[in-house]
Amino acid sequence: MMIQVDHLFHRYPGQQQDAVKDVSFSIAKGEIFGFLGPSGAGKSTVQNIMTGLLELQKGVVKYDGKSIKEMGREFFNQIGVSFEHPNVYTKLTGYENLMYFAGLFDVNTEDPMKLLDMVGLREAADKRAGEYSKGMKQRLVFARSLLNKAKILFFDEPLSGLDPTTASEIKEIIIQKKKEGCTIFLTTHNMFVADELCDRVAFLNEGKIITLNSPKALKLEYGQKAVKVEWVEGNIVGSDIFFIDNAKSWKEFKSLMDSREIQTMHTQEATLEEIFIKLTGRGLK
Structure with a gap:
């Protein structure tokens, strides 16, 4: 129907x-x-x-x-x-x-x-x-x-x-x-x-x-431009996702690179939640 x-x-x-x-x-x-x-x-x-x-x-x-x-x-x-x-x-x-x-x-x-x-x-x-x-x-x-x-x-x-x-x-x-x-x-x-x-x-x-x-189409559109960065600051270990084609996210990415010790950095396919955050500025929960 x-x-x-x-x-x-x-x-x-x-x-x-x-x-x-x-x-x-x-x-x-x-x-x-x-x-x-x-x-x-x-x-x-x-x-x-x-x-x-x-x-x-x-x-x-x-x-x-x-x-x-x-x-x-x-x-x-x-x-x-x-x-x-x-x-x-x-x-x-x-x-x-x-x-x-x-x-x-x-x-x-x-x-x-x-x-x-x-x-x-x-x-x-x-x-x-x-x-x-x-x-x-x-x-x-x-x-x-x-x-x-x-x-x-x-x-x-x-x-x-x-x-x-x-x-x-x-x-x-x-x-x-x-x-x-x-x-x-x-x-x-x-x-x-x-x-x-x-x-x-x-x-x-x-x-x-x-x-x-479709989930696949959304990830193809947005997912090839995401970078996951794992970092260390003092005793704190964290990770963040950045979308390098987004001006605000790119600025935050560069700021993180300058201010914290980077452990790993990987490009990755974005999840639907990460895409949602990019489009709305808020999480799903």
């Missing part, structure tokens, strides 16, 4: 500034599209508008040419959402949570126990969700997003709070869903997740998209 977002704006009640400012992009069927930005950049706001949780104030959101304003109950049968902050019924077991939500759909759903097994929660199926750790709740919410065999999946920081092994398993599930033809909208501040999973990424900062391209 093709997704089109054009000139999207949103302002929360009582605020003087828009949280989302003239955001436009399109997502092809079967694409993993990443929203990369720090907390507060507007990522979740855009996702909430696209899923109908927030009212569309200004702009256009279309699915296969049909406005989200025209979507009825059938729309919610076609999407799955994994929220950044796990919202589960704490007095129900993990299995009961999935069974309850499965009953809300008008379409055939996955076997809850199969999904719990996929995310490593089979042994905790009969345990109250309120007793789950943060990572376990995150996995339960992720499993819930897969219940209705959705055509479009929205994942908001899906690997938050997960150990490396479990995170790797969740990434494999996301990749498999893409192979099955799902369209995936992934919001994250984790540059490694975006780089590894996304076909294209949009950098969002203060409610605006500042660049949009």
Whole structure:
């Protein structure tokens, strides 16, 4: 299902500034599209508008040419959402949570126990969700997003709070869903997740998209001009990244060379976070 977002704006009640400012992009069927930005950049706001949780104030959101304003109950049968902050019924077991939500759909759903097994929660199926750790709740919410065999999946920081092994398993599930033809909208501040999973990424900062391209294209554009310098000053050992085609960064590089003892210096491909810092002057965390 093709997704089109054009000139999207949103302002929360009582605020003087828009949280989302003239955001436009399109997502092809079967694409993993990443929203990369720090907390507060507007990522979740855009996702909430696209899923109908927030009212569309200004702009256009279309699915296969049909406005989200025209979507009825059938729309919610076609999407799955994994929220950044796990919202589960704490007095129900993990299995009961999935069974309850499965009953809300008008379409055939996955076997809850199969999904719990996929995310490593089979042994905790009969345990109250309120007793789950943060990572376990995150996995339960992720499993819930897969219940209705959705055509479009929205994942908001899906690997938050997960150990490396479990995170790797969740990434494999996301990749498999893409192979099955799902369209995936992934919001994250984790540059490694975006780089590894996304076909294209949009950098969002203060409610605006500042660049949009594939991770490879962004690194080809910016990554050949980065220098990593490791230095020593007294008992302090540090390292910095400089972009030699940026006047401010080049000046800082020369100042460092003059003022500190240099241990090593390497040219390197920039990471997405380093590119984000170059474009915005701020980090992703």
